[in-house]
Amino acid sequence: MSYPHTRLRRMRRDAFSRALMRETDLTPADLILPVFVREGRGEREPVPSMPGVDRVSIDELLHVAGEAHALGIPALALFPVTPPEAKSLDAREAWNPDGLVQRTVRALKQEIPELGVITDVALDPFTTHGQDGLIDATGYVVNDLTVEALVKQAVSHAEAGADIVAPSDMMDGRIGAVRAALEAGGHVHTRILAYSAKYASAFYGPFRDALGSAGNLGKGNKYTYQMDPANSDEALREIALDLDEGADMVMVKPAMPYLDIVRRVKERFGVPTFAYQVSGEYAMLKAAFQNGWLDERACVLEALTGIRRAGADAVLTYFALDVARWLRDER
Numbered sequence: 001m002s003y004p005h006t007r008l009r010r011m012r013r014d015a016f017s018r019a020l021m022r023e024t025d026l027t028p029a030d031l032i033l034p035v036f037v038r039e040g041r042g043e044r045e046p047v048p049s050m051p052g053v054d055r056v057s058i059d060e061l062l063h064v065a066g067e068a069h070a071l072g073i074p075a076l077a078l079f080p081v082t083p084p085e086a087k088s089l090d091a092r093e094a095w096n097p098d099g100l101v102q103r104t105v106r107a108l109k110q111e112i113p114e115l116g117v118i119t120d121v122a123l124d125p126f127t128t129h130g131q132d133g134l135i136d137a138t139g140y141v142v143n144d145l146t147v148e149a150l151v152k153q154a155v156s157h158a159e160a161g162a163d164i165v166a167p168s169d170m171m172d173g174r175i176g177a178v179r180a181a182l183e184a185g186g187h188v189h190t191r192i193l194a195y196s197a198k199y200a201s202a203f204y205g206p207f208r209d210a211l212g213s214a215g216n217l218g219k220g221n222k223y224t225y226q227m228d229p230a231n232s233d234e235a236l237r238e239i240a241l242d243l244d245e246g247a248d249m250v251m252v253k254p255a256m257p258y259l260d261i262v263r264r265v266k267e268r269f270g271v272p273t274f275a276y277q278v279s280g281e282y283a284m285l286k287a288a289f290q291n292g293w294l295d296e297r298a299c300v301l302e303a304l305t306g307i308r309r310a311g312a313d314a315v316l317t318y319f320a321l322d323v324a325r326w327l328r329d330e331r
């Protein structure tokens, strides 16, 4: 009979030694809550493909934000449900100083100044065709004209008080253009979270339902600007460019099917790296929970720990409030 020289099970035997050797942690401070804001008062409208997620009016959002802050979640990411009559070919509602996003930012910063507010810089909630940019006669999203529009949008967010602007459009050169305009406008503290490695993913479907942009996009797709899911070296080039242009943080999106990208980015660049567990990832997990096929709490904590272990400093997740409550109750 020979005995194993090294017994890895020894350290796994008791909770105290498991706790001591745990490499990755998950705290509310690692989470960002994405929220859908709509017009009206006292509104909480469920998103059918995202059970547990609502489109809420600003007054209701202040309650959600208050809870997030009390639970230790550092920031919210805002996404507007734009009424159809405010959408146009030139997306001008995107930089309306009294637009829904701008009003929401002001309300949040007035009510809970310590809570970070992240705004999405992209035109899809505001275009009649649901593309993230301006299109030419063939339907192609034109890069440089779009960047000019994105700059106006980002500056209007900064003027409203946004702490972080997050270009999610994947146009070339937008980070540099936004950074230059922010500096010129005196918004030197406004941070940029670049959605640098954003893939042309089918997992965004429920999000487009939530915003009501799915109908606008129709059979269209975003292949000419979002990345091919088959690519990884290209993601590193995108990240390098965005950092060079002035990004403060970078993002990989979606999260779970792209954890190798998160790891490569973190290892190569060593910069604040975020991952977005997107609407489709939320929807598929929720569907399994609702069917009783998976255990919600255990699977959500495992999924998020995995994203952190891959190298993400923070995770955008629609589970943020639930997770923060579970972590609080554990203590």
Ligand code: PBG
Residues within 6 Å of the ligand: 120, 122, 124, 132, 168, 169, 203, 204, 205, 206, 207, 208, 277, 278, 279, 280
């Ligand atoms: C818009 C945007 C999208 C998401 C965040 N910002 C959708 C898209 O690019 O079509 C997706 C988020 C999610 O699915 O949860 N530019």
